[in-house]
Amino acid sequence: MSEMVRPEELDGPAGFFETVVQRLFDDGLVCMPIPREPPEWLLPGLRQELERAASLRTYLLDMEELSSYRSPAHTLASQVMSVATGIRSVPAFVADDELAEAAFILHGFSLENWQGWTTFLRAFRHEWTRRGQAAQPLIVVCPPLGRPLQELLALVGAKGQVLPWRGQVQRIDTENAAFQLFGRPRPDDVALTVSVATAVELAGWDFRMLEVLARLAPADRLFPLDALTSIAAGMPDTSLTVPCWENSMVDGWDGGPYEHSLSLLKRGNEREVRSRIWRAQVRTLFPFLERVRQQVITCHHDFLADRLARKPITREFHSGQSKTYDKPEMLEPNDLWYVLQHHIPPTEADFLELCKRIRTFLAHMSVVPPDFITTASDWWLGESHRFGEACPGWTWPRTGQTLTLLVGPSGAGKSHYAARTYRSEEILSSDSIRVELGMPLANEGDQRPVFVELRKRLVARMAIGASVVVDATHLKREDRLANVRLVPEDMDVNYVVIDRPMPEKEAQAGWRLERPRLLADHSALFERGLMDILDGDQMPHVSVTDLRSEVE
Structure with a gap:
């Protein structure tokens, strides 16, 4: 070993x-x-x-x-x-x-x-x-x-005991040994999580099998059937006619007799080995899919609620019964992809479709192809932070830190207000991040990289107990809530609402003149959402400070 x-x-x-x-x-x-x-x-x-x-x-x-x-x-x-x-x-x-x-x-x-x-x-x-x-x-x-x-x-003798070495290795022992060899996976590293679970399921009580699987290339660990079949082919046949405890091919593990995976393959029982790989995927991928489902619903809750209020999903079953899905929390991965596919970026839609296909494989007791797992894992590793956590801020110290969102159309004077009101280290500016990323201030093209980076920094600062002020327009409710939902409900969030008359904005428009109607469109969008803004988007820990009449 x-x-x-x-x-x-x-x-x-x-x-x-x-x-x-x-x-x-x-x-x-x-x-x-x-x-x-x-x-x-x-x-x-x-x-x-x-x-x-x-x-x-x-x-x-x-x-x-x-x-x-x-x-x-x-x-x-x-x-x-x-x-x-x-x-x-x-x-x-x-x-x-x-x-x-x-x-x-x-x-x-x-x-x-x-x-x-x-x-x-x-x-x-x-x-x-x-x-x-x-x-x-x-x-x-x-x-x-x-x-x-x-x-x-x-x-x-009468008082003595026979203590056979039989059934003494438990699943938790194999799992702990696997963690020592493979490393303990991060929660968002789906591929490694499945690899470790697959190794545990195929090794059972034999820790040597863990080492065999750990030596495989990472891609082969997800589906090591070919590698194990090759090893089994080189084993002698003499002791494998009837596997039993005495010939070291069967032992108790996880509540019942467990035949060694190499013995199964030597005897031609590939189906049971595939079943073990599938069981490892069920133990890991179903919880992953549920986590994705919950976090996607949280991220797109407002859109989903509005869509289902207007057009609920009704599904008919073979039994003659039907079920109506009229709340976001009721949606399954297939429903999420169907409802969101034209509302979300194409890469996110592709990811949800992949999750739907993974679930279908598992539901039909079929092994999920390794490339499905690695593709889903890679995407989630890079993008999961956008969806927030089920329990946001659960590790943060409670220092009294707050989140302030400046809310107002382009040219309203938000940056000027922030500079004279808050410490520079508290301010996160979307315009400053655009400059860092080499993107134009004219707010053209895909803005996701800007706000992905902004929210990373927001979480990092509040996680160490610091307050944050976000200098961005926050005109869309979904954009405001994307930031609000990063913060636990026992921490205060304040909307500071800022605007000024259009002539003043036009007189100091600067780069905004590069985009015709930018000021007018922003003002119109601001007015349409003003009722929700002043109501704190109905979030219990959001307060509102309306400074529209005070900004110079």
């Missing part, structure tokens, strides 16, 4: 080790069956736990490598003592002070030498119990495969 992942420190394995150690101190002997190919870290991890937590000198012994000519008591004692000639009986082995703080983990038994060791182990357990809780050696024994349960129970 990679040094980045230490399975023995994860909750499931660590809890198992603690149980083994506790039973070892209670009974002296623990029978711990393991599969043919146990995790390479399992027995060394148990030895480490015995040495660290119990301060025992612990010996991990492969029984195939030990001499079978000496008695078991002498064989074990010779691992600890330089001269063990006096240890030839079980009572002498249990009573020797030099062995009192020693623990032995015995594994690798053949059926031939197992029979001789069972006599010693039963005698050891009897003598250990007879002596009570005095300091004595301790033994963990991993029996050979194929031994009847009754034989193992007889070995540990």
Whole structure:
């Protein structure tokens, strides 16, 4: 295993080790069956736990490598003592002070030498119990495969327990190991989130599979079927006829038996592996689609509410029943794309259509193509900040910071008012950002980059507890609310309404003369929206300061 992942420190394995150690101190002997190919870290991890937590000198012994000519008591004692000639009986082995703080983990038994060791182990357990809780050696024994349960129970006695390494790795253990290898995904990094979930679903209890998947190219991690099929093709066939726990191809995981993904592919069961990839996508993409749905509705709520008030969506079902969607919150991804496709920028419409197609794949139990996921992820990574958060400002300190929106048509005197009223570090000017981005002040072309940058800076400043004044026209209700909804409702927002007579605006028009009717059109738009502006757009935390008669 990679040094980045230490399975023995994860909750499931660590809890198992603690149980083994506790039973070892209670009974002296623990029978711990393991599969043919146990995790390479399992027995060394148990030895480490015995040495660290119990301060025992612990010996991990492969029984195939030990001499079978000496008695078991002498064989074990010779691992600890330089001269063990006096240890030839079980009572002498249990009573020797030099062995009192020693623990032995015995594994690798053949059926031939197992029979001789069972006599010693039963005698050891009897003598250990007879002596009570005095300091004595301790033994963990991993029996050979194929031994009847009754034989193992007889070995540990009436009060003992057989503790098989079975079903000890939980989903949360695999997830934590995956986070160590892949990194914990950002909430808006959909591709990495799906990649990690796919690795977890395909690895199950086998942490080595996580490392195999982590070595793949990022694009292949989303759909690693070809890579795993190639690995499975190189596996031997001998042990895969009937997968089971003993041949290390099945273990308990996530509430039931879990066959190793490579075993499934070796036996031609590609369908189940595809199903695991689909399950990983369901666990991650459905929550992502719901987050998108909620944030898109919040961003375009006013338009959607107006559209549904005028023309609700009614859907007929095969059962003969129908359902009417007359509130934005009721809309599904398909409905959002249908209603918004001609109202929003083409790239956003394409994204919503892609979300609709992703949902259709998932609903029909089909694996979503990897390029769908990467395209959606890339777009959302770059654009999600435009839609705000479900709980805006939840991490911000409450310092009394406020948001002020200057509201008024072009040429109304907003910038002049801001400069003489507020500190320069409080002001965010859309015109200043246009200049920074190399865009004309004439407000022509796509203005989204300006306001994307403005809102980034707004959030960044308020997130550290600073107040912000936004110097922009804010003539459209949706533009005002796009800023207002970035701020939690326990923080004050103030509309400062500014205008002045048209002759004064025309006399100082400057660059505005480059766009005929700019001043007149802005004034008309301002007047049409004035009722909503003065009402604070019906937002509970918005107050209004009307300075139209005071601006020079």
